[in-house]
Amino acid sequence: MNLLAVENLQARHGLLQAVRGVSFALHKGETLALVGANGAGKTTLLRTIAGAHPASGGRVRLNGTDIDDRPAHQRAAMGIALVPEGRKLFSRMTVEENLLLARAAGRPGRWTVDAVMQAFPNLQKRRRHLTAHLSGGEQQATAIGRALMTNPDVLLLDEVSLGLSPLVVDQVYAQLESLMASGTTILLVEQDLRRALRVADRVMCMLEGSIVLEGAARDLTREQVTEAYFGLGRATVAGIPA
């Protein structure tokens, strides 16, 4: 069974239809990268799945259960964790406090403060520091750790490389790849096509709110994704000729 199933999902920003009939499924242990230009609807799609943005149509199912009418905090309690764009840490709290607040989701599981500290060792010495005083990489690690503390079934990562230097992005991705290797199910929004193709099992490309390309990362070339990215050639949608 699919862990996460999205069917004909629609979302709007006022008059603008940001997500147009998006459908896809995410399997347990899979990493799915969502790529697309700015304004393609990637962040809105992620936020809609997490319940942070209202859907105007369609369905979202987690472990076979409809979660369309569930608010964000209930979706977190059911197993969806969002690492929002820009990290959105609780800046006047320490790293540890940020992590412990995520216990509000109330899901038992393997992720504890100690487990996060082991997964992100750079946070160990900063655990009692205010997150406002951390480096960008440490903040991103805290944001990912905070989401993991909810012991999610699905981790939604929105632009984890945003605002980080290339070196730090490499290091954050090294940590993410360890998470992926441990079987964490991830839906990842990423602007960097090369990186998306390298880390993901599958890649979906969005353009103007719709999925215009979907396929296994190993079967897609960077040129194919680039064409879809810029709307130059809507060659395949889920492998079906347009």
Place this chain on the structure above:
Amino acid sequence: MSPLGSMRVQRWTPLSVGSVAVSVAVLVLLAFGPALFSPNVIDKLTTLFIYVLLAITWNALAGYGGLVSIGQQAFFGLGAYAAVRLTHAGMSVYPALILAAILVAAVSVPLSAFMLRLRAGEFAIGMWVVAELLHLLVNLDGLIQGETGTSLIALDAYSAVARRALTYWTALGSMTVLLVLLLVLLRSPTGAAIQAIRDSEEAAASVGVRVLTTKRVIFVVAAFGAALAGALWLSTTITFQPKTYFSVQWTAYMIFMVLVGGLGTFEGPIIGAVIFFLVGTWFGADGVWYLIGLGATALVFALFLPRGLWGWVDTRFGLRLLPVGYRVVAGREPPAVPAIQTPHIRS
């Protein structure tokens, strides 16, 4: 159940222990006020207690909860109006003041279902609109006689001396209860959730914080505090004129006290209330110049001390007199899993 489940929050330091001990001693001393101070001092202290009530509850709403309201006069006026109505129905004055605040808090619950869906500026202006609507509705009550208003005639049951003392004790008790209530609330997991929502509502929800429920808690507490202040103010002035009680000036005073004292600090609004009280005592008779002075002072603070007096002290010296904070500690955690080996991040 607490929105945060099995967590606890702690922040006690030797300084905060000492400060709480001194605060308790001062409150005990103040409890003997009517026997120790002149009638004039008692009246002024009563006014100060009401200012503190207004400041700490607005600060809880805006400073900790991030809900900036410019319509708290809605609850201030409604508290006074409810007290008038309850005493008119035959209830004793002082229990009526407390019950009036409780009733207004109850009214604020359904109101919160609408208002808390508004964001930022929408919420601020929306609350002002609510205040104006309530003002108009209260004017329709025949007992109030429109803008002519009415008086808290039931206070005649007490001698001037007894009235002064009872009003003083009620104000002191109300202020103390609200201070303790807010201290306990802000130190609790719910308090940590409130501050998380202030920092990022989306992030708080994404980790399981019940945003609407948590915001409702602080909204209702702030409504209760403003209503209590309004009912107490009625007992000091005796007359109730809707235009005065539903005036936006009350929220302006709250904002002044909190900005000058320190937004989002526990100590700041108390200091701000004392400053506002002293400025009012010394310059209140100067009419328009007093108001110009208040505005200029707020402007100076906004430009040069944007975090207020206690905010500056907190930043400069890291001082926290009262143990409010969010040192969140897990009650009990399940055993850790084998570590995932990852490299250090350097940046």
